[in-house]
Amino acid sequence: MELLTATNLTQRYGSKIAVNHINLSIHAGQLVAFLGPNGAGKSTTIKMLTGITQPKSGSISLSGLHPTDAKYRHQIGVVFQDSVLDSELTVRQNLMWRAKMYKHVDQQFIASLMQAFDIAAIANQKYGSLSGGQRRRVDITRALVNKPNLLFLDEPSTGLDIQTRNKIWEVLNQLRKEQHLTIILTTHYLEETNFADYVYVIDHGEIIASDTVTNLKREYASDLLTIDVTDVDAVKQLLDANWIVSVDAKQLQLKLPDVNTAIEFLAKARPLITAMEYKRGDMNDIFVALTGKKIR
Numbered sequence: 001m002e003l004l005t006a007t008n009l010t011q012r013y014g015s016k017i018a019v020n021h022i023n024l025s026i027h028a029g030q031l032v033a034f035l036g037p038n039g040a041g042k043s044t045t046i047k048m049l050t051g052i053t054q055p056k057s058g059s060i061s062l063s064g065l066h067p068t069d070a071k072y073r074h075q076i077g078v079v080f081q082d083s084v085l086d087s088e089l090t091v092r093q094n095l096m097w098r099a100k101m102y103k104h105v106d107q108q109f110i111a112s113l114m115q116a117f118d119i120a121a122i123a124n125q126k127y128g129s130l131s132g133g134q135r136r137r138v139d140i141t142r143a144l145v146n147k148p149n150l151l152f153l154d155e156p157s158t159g160l161d162i163q164t165r166n167k168i169w170e171v172l173n174q175l176r177k178e179q180h181l182t183i184i185l186t187t188h189y190l191e192e193t194n195f196a197d198y199v200y201v202i203d204h205g206e207i208i209a210s211d212t213v214t215n216l217k218r219e220y221a222s223d224l225l226t227i228d229v230t231d232v233d234a235v236k237q238l239l240d241a242n243w244i245v246s247v248d249a250k251q252l253q254l255k256l257p258d259v260n261t262a263i264e265f266l267a268k269a270r271p272l273i274t275a276m277e278y279k280r281g282d283m284n285d286i287f288v289a290l291t292g293k294k295i296r
């Protein structure tokens with residue numbers, strides 16, 4: 001079921017077009033990633049989708065609601081790149097302040113979120129005195145107090161250690177399962193897109209590719225096999241010349257269509273191989289293949 005639709009969404013700052021006629025179709029319960037380099041237009045898109053700024057043109061619909069509708073705001077939660085919490089208030093005061101903005105909040109749910117994100121023990125500590133990882137867990141809890149259908153996370157993992165990242169995703173995945181929570185995230189952590197149901201690759205304000213991770217990998221990322229061999233010429237007889245990326249006296253680098261082809265080839269060439277390394281194509285390869293440059 002389609003939850004959020006954006007049609008021909010465009011944003012300009014003066015003469016600069018930050019977002020250029022993008023179309024999005026996000027289904028309920030999905031985890032959707034916006035992947036793109038710095039300045040691609042991800043945050044500008046999120047700002048329009050969350051009703052913080054008005055698009056110059058185009059339309060947005062969340063189950064028929066427009067971002068200017070009060071009900072729209074009640075259905076979403078937002079975690080910004082820079083925190084918007086009050087550093088002089090305690091964690092609990094910040095959460096309760098937020099909760100007051102909604103008519104009906106489930107206090108039991110807030111308590112369970114605080115347990116799940118492991119912030120109950122710091123509830124009476126001032127937000128300004130928390131570590132980066134603690135702050136981020138509070139930021140996300142705050143964005144969830146109204147039990148939103150749709151959560152926006154603008155670069156949620158920036159500056160976090162692996163333990164905090166894992167904790168956050170453990171809780172969010174639980175909420176996806178139990179509450180059917182839909183999540184839209186922007187990220188520079190390419191591996192974070194691996195768990196996404198759908199990825200929009202954005203560059204220069206445009207969607208340059210959009211698909212499932214599996215399909216993007218199939219289309220743009222190839223597996224790379226590096227082998228050390230006793231006889232390069234003999235090995236070349238056993239492979240398709242189109243696979244060759246590089247050759248030197250004792251080593252070949254091969255781009256293979258899939259892992260089964262690699263296994264079949266390795267079995268045939270086994271007596272000639274002295275060492276090997278197999279690297280699966282990843283989101284980095286996809287990004288470089290699409291934009292022709294490393295992520296900025």
Ligand SMILES: Nc1ncnc2c1ncn2[C@@H]1O[C@H](COP(=O)(O)OP(=O)(O)OP(=O)(O)O)[C@@H](O)[C@H]1O
Nearest residue numbers: 013016017018036037038039040041042043044045
């Ligand atoms: N308020 C603003 N005034 C002028 N230009 C802006 C403004 N906000 C964003 N831009 C420009 O719009 C473009 C898109 O910026 P945006 O912040 O959306 O990119 P991003 O993909 O979120 O980047 P990052 O990953 O670095 O956060 C950039 O060229 C940026 O300089």
